[in-house]
Amino acid sequence: MFTFSFLGPLLSPYSQTQVFKGLGLMTKDYASAIYNTELRYTVQEGEKFGAAERAQFLLAMGKNQTDFSVGADSYAYVPLGEGSYLLMKLNPIAEALLGNLRSLTGQALEPAFVQAFDKAFKAKEEFFSVGGIDYRIVQKGKTSQVATIDDVALATLNVFDAYLKENEPLVNSFDFRLASTRAIADKETTFKEQDLTFNLIDEDGLFTVVDDKGTNIAEVSNIIVNPLEQSLFLEVDFKKAIREAIANREDKVNYTEANGNVVEYVINRVNTNYYIKTLVPTELIRIYEAPSSEHPLGLDNNGMDVMTRLMYGGRVSLLVGFVVIFIELFIGVIVGGVSGYFGNWVDTSLMRLVDLFNSIPFYPMVLIFGSVMDALEVPPMTRIFLLMAILGLLGWTGVARVVRGQILSLREQDFMVATEATGIRTSRRIFRHLVPNVMPLLIVQATAGLGGIIISEATLGFLGLGVKYPLASWGSIINVASDAYVMTNFWFMWLPAGSLILLTVLGFNFVGDGLRDAFDPKMKR
Template sequence: MDDKRDEVNVKDEANEEVSYSLNDDRRVKVLSPGALVVKRFFRNRLAVLGMIMLLVMFVFSFIGGLISPYGQDQQFYRYESQMKEFAGVVRNDDFRYTAADGQKFDSVLQAKFQLAYQKKENTFEYKDVTYEVTEEGTDFYSISSEGTMLAIAFKDIVNAEGEEIPFDLKFSALKACTNGETSFESGGASYTLDEDSNILEGDTVRGYISRFVVSPVENGVEISRTFKEELEASINAEEEEFVFVDEDGTEYSYEVTYDPTTMNWSVRQGKETYVYDSYAKPGKAHWLGTDTNGMDMLTRLMYGGRVSLIIGFIVVFIETLIGVILGGLAGYFGKWVDNLIMRIVDIFYCIPSLPLIIILGSAMDAMKVEPQTRMFYLMMILGFLGWPAITRLVRGQILSLREQEFMTATEACGIRVSRRIFKHLIPNVIPQLIVTCTMSLGSTIIMEATLSFLGIGVKFPFASWGNIITDVNDAYVMTHYWFVWIPAGICLLIAVLGFNFVGDGLRDAFDPKMKR
């Protein structure tokens, strides 16, 4: 009998129901809707990868700029030896003319003289006036009429040293030079010609005679006699380079190039110039080199990411704000309010956004809007043109939600309309809004990069990933300086992919049936 009683007690204990208290660790855990969304999100490997990519971009852009030793508009320089056009040289083989004091010798008389010279005639006539041509020396002629000298024609040029040389002295000097004389008189004074064709009045150099004409490229530059002599000697010796030390003791190198088509010489001056350290290759000082303005590329990428991300977030915020307000009103009130707002949406959909932005960008260029103000306008324009899609999304969701029982309850409780829309309807649309806004961030960053690349977005000195890639307009830069544009392109790719992966993950997390 005792054995049977023991068996019954065991059965009763086995059939007894087990109960747990609310603080018992063995109870079944029930997750909240938010926790379920987070759990489903982190199960998505691509979404987690997107989060990591965005985290890296945010740390790189916002923290990297703070620890960078350089500023976004800090420029670096280097000394570089550059050859610049300095002067042009012509060997004078054509006749030049100087009229005597108080006389005229115009282009018609010059042409008549040339014709007589070619025919080797001693006279020519013009308007019933006879002109006599007298050979004063080699390639040196005087033209007179009725015993009065009108002008001289010459190929050797008299260059003044200081005061301008009068006509009589020029005539006497050229006559002596072309006849091989070493002394002459003019105006009651005696002059001599030395071996270098200097015109000396005693010990004073009044000028010199040469067939070379040296003309500086830049206005206001004076070329010394010593330089002209060394240049002439170099040309006569057919040398392509020579070195000259100026009066300050600075040494310059010069290149002399002859152009057979124009029969002129080009003189280029080489000197150390303080220039931008453009396109410096990656090294210890600049890990990603420098751009065309001599700015550190890594620092520009950091600040550029900051600008691109901020513009993306602000534009999406403006779109969401306008879209939620108008979509909420259209979906809740319906009727003529819905019809009016939807027609406005249709109008905005018909606006060609890119041509309009290009026109506005050109207008801001013409008005010379400051870069910071321009960036503000860019965000406002992009946000103002992008709200219709969010408006339609919010309207569609509210149209279905306003017929639910909880909305009937809010109406029965006498809750005011604004509270019904923004307290009870809009929060139920937030999951779809988060997904849409996350996906829009990537497209907004791409749009900003495209506009900046076209030169109508973010302007110098501010950096963005788009205007950094602007240098790719030059094929030489694209093929030889990869460090200027490839890193910016990689940053754009990572950021946009990150937002897209996160957007896909959020969509699947909020609505898991989408994956079925």
């Protein structure tokens, strides 16, 4: 065990804190999607439709009114299918009171205009046309105003995505969006804009605009698809595939990229949001890797070599055991030797001190010290020395009682009477004549106690109060067995450490039994 723990790390090609990484696949958030619930505005070039106008428009919609005013300007809107509205500015040119129509511009009204107005007014129609110009009749109390109509803006829930960058000016223009929105509302398959004919393909509410040559121009949908990182650019075909999957309530999409690779995307719905995830190659820590020729006992939950950490952990566990035993022997021999030699009130006082330390609950006190060190964030190396000191200070009482008992029986023997008669000073009598006679028993007790100390250190490490990461001890290594899944699926994480603790404790116990038999005179008969 000493060879494994102290020479092994010198031969190991790895360090106890070396983390092994490898290329693997990791689920990564790629994009998000949501059904659009906020109107998006496209304003006619040269016109104004700002925040004040939009607020009044939404207010009018809430009141179920078809017209509204902002300052001296009057506006009206008409629905274009579901979730789309054409916003118009009204320019009054005439008004009628009790059927008498008069001009507001100072120009005479043409008979054809008056005739068309009378016909629409009697039929209670809001719109009429004269000479290719559209007019609207707006009722304001008892007065009816006639106004020309100027298209100002388009408000829609649909999102327009251009396939090619050179088509963005066209797709983002007011006229194109208005024409396509009207075609969608009227369920038409074609529309014209800028002397060009476009075809409209309806795919269950997702619309593709195609030119007369069959080239895809734009996608129109009320589902917004955006990348989660600004550095990413989403192809329109990818957005279309995601939208189709969401519309069809699918949770996976196999998308073929431009280079021919087929990538699987997973769609997770969280309330009204849809998150698109994919597996991307990335450098991952190789955790819970099974034993191999490179790593005979595999890799742990931190991606570190288990065998190397067992070697370094053995150093710590054995070092803690020997140092704690030394502290116990040092304090116990002094207290027990002085108490047994002097007797009387000295013996009584020191034994009451022993009783006081014996009354301290060992594990609760050690747990308290461990929690305090956690709170103070004590460095791992400092923690080891403090742990050894605490274990030693709490465990010396047994040695003191053994030494006291032996010295009580030895101090009245002839050789001690001779040392007193020759005038040897007291300290020399105790430590040069009495203690050496007790030493065989102390060696036996120390050897047998090493196993208990190693188990105590392993218990504290298992509870997370012993040696801390990144340093290793057998107890902290076996701590992973607190997870039932790890214990049942990754035996190489805890079984070797448990076996080393078992073998070490058994070994020291056997050595202790052998030494006891060797020093026992009765066994020599």
